[in-house]
Amino acid sequence: MNVFATDASARLYEHAKFMGQRHIAQLFQEDPNRFQKLSFELDELLVDFAKQRLSTETLQHLCQLAEEKALKRWIKRLFNGEKINTSENRPALHTALRTPIDQSLLLDGTDVIQQVHENLDRMSRLVECIHSEQWLGCTGTPINTLVNIGVGGSDLGPFMACKALGEFSSPASEKLEIHFVSSMDGSHLSSLLSKLDPTRTLFVISSKSFTTIDTLANAETAREWLKRAEVHAEMDESLIIKRHFIGVSASPQRMVDWGIPESNHLYFWEWTGGRYSMWSTIGLPIALRIGMEGFRDMLAGAHVMDCHFRDTPFTENLPVLLALVGIWNINFLNITAHAILPYDGRLSHLPSYLEQLEMESNGKSTTRHNDQVNYHTCPILWGEIGTNAQHAFYQLLHQGTVPVMCDFITSAKRYEAPGHEELKHQHQLNLSNCLAQSQILALGDTVIKDADQAPAYKRYRGNQPCTTLLMQRLSPYTFGMLIALYEHKVFVQSVIWDINPFDQWGVELGKTIATGLLPALTQEQACEALDSSTLGLIRHINR
Ligand code: F6P
Numbered sequence: 139m140n141v142f143a144t145d146a147s148a149r150l151y152e153h154a155k156f157m158g159q160r161h162i163a164q165l166f167q168e169d170p171n172r173f174q175k176l177s178f179e180l181d182e183l184l185v186d187f188a189k190q191r192l193s194t195e196t197l198q199h200l201c202q203l204a205e206e207k208a209l210k211r212w213i214k215r216l217f218n219g220e221k222i223n224t225s226e227n228r229p230a231l232h233t234a235l236r237t238p239i240d241q242s243l244l245l246d247g248t249d250v251i252q253q254v255h256e257n258l259d260r261m262s263r264l265v266e267c268i269h270s271e272q273w274l275g276c277t278g279t280p281i282n283t284l285v286n287i288g289v290g291g292s293d294l295g296p297f298m299a300c301k302a303l304g305e306f307s308s309p310a311s312e313k314l315e316i317h318f319v320s321s322m323d324g325s326h327l328s329s330l331l332s333k334l335d336p337t338r339t340l341f342v343i344s345s346k347s348f349t350t351i352d353t354l355a356n357a358e359t360a361r362e363w364l365k366r367a368e369v370h371a372e373m374d375e376s377l378i379i380k381r382h383f384i385g386v387s388a389s390p391q392r393m394v395d396w397g398i399p400e401s402n403h404l405y406f407w408e409w410t411g412g413r414y415s416m417w418s419t420i421g422l423p424i425a426l427r428i429g430m431e432g433f434r435d436m437l438a439g440a441h442v443m444d445c446h447f448r449d450t451p452f453t454e455n456l457p458v459l460l461a462l463v464g465i466w467n468i469n470f471l472n473i474t475a476h477a478i479l480p481y482d483g484r485l486s487h488l489p490s491y492l493e494q495l496e497m498e499s500n501g502k503s504t505t506r507h508n509d510q511v512n513y514h515t516c517p518i519l520w521g522e523i524g525t526n527a528q529h530a531f532y533q534l535l536h537q538g539t540v541p542v543m544c545d546f547i548t549s550a551k552r553y554e555a556p557g558h559e560e561l562k563h564q565h566q567l568n569l570s571n572c573l574a575q576s577q578i579l580a581l582g583d584t585v586i587k588d589a590d591q592a593p594a595y596k597r598y599r600g601n602q603p604c605t606t607l608l609m610q611r612l613s614p615y616t617f618g619m620l621i622a623l624y625e626h627k628v629f630v631q632s633v634i635w636d637i638n639p640f641d642q643w644g645v646e647l648g649k650t651i652a653t654g655l656l657p658a659l660t661q662e663q664a665c666e667a668l669d670s671s672t673l674g675l676i677r678h679i680n681r
Contacts, residue, residue: 141513144207146199150199153195153470154471157192157193161600162190162603163582165191165193173186175194178456181619182611182616183456183619186605189576189579190467190603192603196466197453197462200465201453203465204452204458204630204633205452207636209458209634219250223638224638225638225643228409229245232411234250234251235254235418236438236440236441236444237441238441239252258419264422265429265430268426269310269313269314269426271313273381274381275338275340276370276381279338281338282314282315282335283315283317284314284315284339284342285318285341285360286316287356288345288353288420289320289322290498291411291413291414291415291416292353292415292420293320294413295420295491296318296422297423298416298485298487298488299424300318300427301487303484303614303617304427304484305484306429306432306613307428311428311429314427316426321352322352324356326356327360331359336363340384341382342386343357343386344387346412346420348393351652351653361378364378375397376399383397384402384422387403387405387406388405388407404422406419406420413498416621432614435614435618438615439613439622441618441622442618442619443457443618443619443626447622458630460623460624460627461626461631464517464543465631467543468515473541473542473603474514474518475517476519476544477527477535478492479545479547481525481569482523482547482548482549483523488521489519489521495624495628496516497519498642500635501515501516502515502644503515504637505637506637524548524571528575532575541601543602544602544603545604545605546576546604547606548607550608551610578600579604582598582600583597583598583599583600607620655672
């Protein structure tokens with residue numbers, strides 16, 4: 139199945155023969171107005187594609203490709219709540235999670251926008267109760283520490299956002315310590331528990347399915363720890379759970395079965411994909427960190443991006459262009475590695491968040507019609523705070539043999555507020571590095587005089603395509619815009635590749651096999667049908 143057997147694709151293949159021979163430095167020499175032509179703005183976000191190996195003509199062909207792939211119709215289907223997650227027979231309605239209350243969207247006779255806002259209000263009351271120190275542990279002491287137990291989409295989004303937006307804490311939220319625990323082996327949790335006060339700790343069990351073994355194993359350890367605490371001796375287990383556990387899930391019954399009473403439930407829905415869920419009640423830790431007002435600002439930023447994505451012509455549509463530029467690199471220039479480089483320490487968890495968002499969504503090789511693809515889909519994505527990565531893997535970006543497309547993400551302004559002047563210089567230093575690195579990666583050593591006199595080991599060939607995403611400031615609002623931008627980018631690419639980005643069947647078999655292997659670690663006779671490597675390793679472990 140070749141989704142690229144279309145008229146626009148034929149033009150793009152032809153065009154790529156020409157552009158593939160060009161160096162980005164040459165493109166800048168030929169056209170001094172590249173920035174004006176190839177950078178696009180929405181509100182407080184600017185995206186610059188001028189350091190990509192493309193021209194306005196490339197973008198035109200790519201937009202035609204999107205037309206041929208009926209992208210407009212797919213966007214409509216996404217927003218209308220059609221069941222476009224066909225393998226699970228569900229809509230993917232993360233856009234509804236940030237739609238204002240004065241709108242409505244009927245799904246099987248229910249207005250999901252009203253449902254969303256009822257749950258936001260419920261979350262808001264909970265946030266208020268914890269911030270005002272009215273949530274008491276079972277000895278009557280106010281809670282001052284929250285531990286989010288979750289994994290994947292039930293961990294990465296809130297974890298990233300709390301780190302990114304910590305500066306927006308209110309005095310009430312600053313008093314609360316927030317931790318994230320995800321590792322299945324319990325190492326995150328055990329290193330934390332020894333430092334926590336059981337009388338003042340509240341655990342949030344975040345799991346859409348409430349069946350994820352990683353999360354349930356950590357939850358069980360937390361419950362045992364609370365039960366074993368001396369201050370809780372003689373106390374009823376149900377009281378301990380009521381005062382020290384909140385459940386966030388799309389499966390109320392499983393929360394009840396685990397022991398969490400209904401009063402401590404927050405809900406979201408099957409139509410919210412795990413990796414698209416930080417806008418739902420899964421975002422409770424975010425709301426606790428930055429307050430409900432900040433959380434609603436984040437939703438507002440995402441909503442602005444949603445409206446822009448839904449209503450703007452492709453030629454000026456940021457998520458569409460970001461996606462199409464990726465398609466150009468991956469499918470026409472054969473670049474299948476993608477580095478995410480935030481020049482902002484607050485965005486340190488953005489790369490791992492995007493790893494899940496992009497690779498769990500589009501890391502697939504069968505189409506919606508169950509055909510094998512014969513083209514590349516999701517690239518390998520990885521990243522790190524840009525300035526730290528400069529001292530780690532930039533050597534490969536500059537002088538290695540692998541072509542890599544790079545996203546530079548930063549903000550123009552920081553530390554203007556009185557009392558932060560001492561850091562202003564560091565922000566400028568950071569910006570100058572961000573600009574210098576994208577310049578060298580794209581243009582190579584043509585940016586310095588007499589570079590061609592240098593020995594080969596000192597040369598920088600450049601021609602690595604770079605996009606710069608520049609926020610005016612990092613705030614809950616611009617952060618919401620940024621994440622929604624990437625979500626929609628992923629959707630657009632899935633449409634071009636004809637794959638379903640909302641399921642993740644590729645991770646299921648590992649869970650089944652692991653469950654089957656568990657007995658083999660304790661009973662030798664359960665090992666018989668295994669391959670020699672797995673068997674050998676088990677015997678070595680059990681020795
Ligand atoms: O195993 C993958 C996955 O299903 C992700 O898609 C999801 O975000 C994560 O596990 C956690 O799932 P849950 O929220 O149901 O615990």
